[in-house]
Amino acid sequence: MINLCFIKGKVVNISDYKFIYKKNKKSIGDKNICVIKMELELNNNQIVWGKGYNEMADFIYQNVKKEDIILVKGALRDNIIEIQEIEKIG
Numbered sequence: 001m002i003n004l005c006f007i008k009g010k011v012v013n014i015s016d017y018k019f020i021y022k023k024n025k026k027s028i029g030d031k032n033i034c035v036i037k038m039e040l041e042l043n044n045n046q047i048v049w050g051k052g053y054n055e056m057a058d059f060i061y062q063n064v065k066k067e068d069i070i071l072v073k074g075a076l077r078d079n080i081i082e083i084q085e086i087e088k089i090g
Helices: 055-063
Strands: 005-021 032-041 047-053 069-077 080-088
Touching: 005 047, 005 055, 032 055, 047 055, 055 080
Parallel strands: 047 080
Antiparallel strands: 005 032, 005 069, 032 047, 069 080
């Protein structure tokens, strides 16, 4: 089963930029996780939430602002889009 979605929307809110340290992981690469959450308004005025992890979270934090129009490619998990790729178009 393929779970892939493409969303175009306006950034309404960017929140919850967090850096999480998991001490129970055995490999060093899995210990640190960055997470950011953002709210998007679609053309039909519906609101959807997206989350970005690690490098994607850093990219969103540094480059995406409120009111930007963006395209998102991601996977739907627990009614939240897990962002894999993002592009600003306006």
